[in-house]
Amino acid sequence: MKTNIRRTKAASSLTLAIVALLLGWVSLSGCRNQSAQPAGEAAQDSVETAELPTYFTAIDDYLVAELGSQYAKGEYCVPLHMIFGVDESNPEDILVWGDFWVFNYDQAGDTLKTVSGGSHPGLMHVRQVENAFEVTAFDQVEDGSQFLPTAKRIFADKFDAFSTIHSDDQQREQLRNEVLSDYVKKHHLQVSMYQDYGWPAKSLLK
Numbered sequence: 676m677k678t679n680i681r682r683t684k685a686a687s688s689l690t691l692a693i694v695a696l697l698l699g700w701v702s703l704s705g706c707r708n709q710s711a712q713p714a715g716e717a718a719q720d721s722v723e724t725a726e727l728p729t730y731f732t733a734i735d736d737y738l739v740a741e742l743g744s745q746y747a748k749g750e751y752c753v754p755l756h757m758i759f760g761v762d763e764s765n766p767e768d769i770l771v772w773g774d775f776w777v778f779n780y781d782q783a784g785d786t787l788k789t790v791s792g793g794s795h796p797g798l799m800h801v802r803q804v805e806n807a808f809e810v811t812a813f814d815q816v817e818d819g820s821q822f823l824p825t826a827k828r829i830f831a832d833k834f835d836a837f838s839t840i841h842s843d844d845q846q847r848e849q850l851r852n853e854v855l856s857d858y859v860k861k862h863h864l865q866v867s868m869y870q871d872y873g874w875p876a877k878s879l880l881k
Contacts, residue, residue, distance in 0.1 A: 730771060731756070733808035734799055738777045741813070746791035749779030755854050759836050768811070771799040772833055774841050778851075786868040786876050787855065796841060798829050856880040 738754035760772035778792035797815035801808050817825040830837045840846075852869075856879045859866045870876035 737810035743777040749790035769801040789871045
């Protein structure tokens with residue numbers, strides 16, 4: 676699915692709390708110029724997993740290279756994902772379900788201005804390669820009339836959790852702010868605000 680937010684007021688933003696409340700799976704991350712950097716924390720329930728930041732790094736790389744590059748380019752690329760399920764039963768095909776987003780920004784003074792981006796919920800297929808991980812495939816929820824049937828097929832018993840997370844704009848906005856705030860601090864950017872086209876600028880967390 677590609678929900679393009681360039682030059683529209685439908686600029687969706689992002690958050691973590693709802694995922695933690697639902698299934699205990701959370702993630703937030705940032706990247707610059709197609710080099711993904713983990714920028715947050717992860718929580719998990721009783722499902723045993725490999726190191727989640729390693730999953731996140733592989734997913735960040737994929738989001739930037741394969742999805743972020745499909746949008747109008749910006750000075751910075753900041754992906755975000757909300758993970759709510761992992762199945763490691765097959766180490767050659769680790770399954771990671773999530774609501775994945777990517778945003779491109781340009782810096783104008785002390786503000787990151789959204790250039791483009793969108794939503795790509797679906798199922799990532801990951802495998803371990805030596806001491807790292809890589810995404811081998813992505814089953815993505817489709818647009819338009821196929822959104823609901825493909826989401827139900829891909830998420831199956833996780834569909835209700837996905838629906839709650841994906842439709843909560845307020846929670847997503849909070850997470851987006853957290854991710855950008857972490858990204859700005861990690862990269863030592865002189866930035867204190869972010870802004871979607873047609874909307875007032877918002878202050879980043881201190």
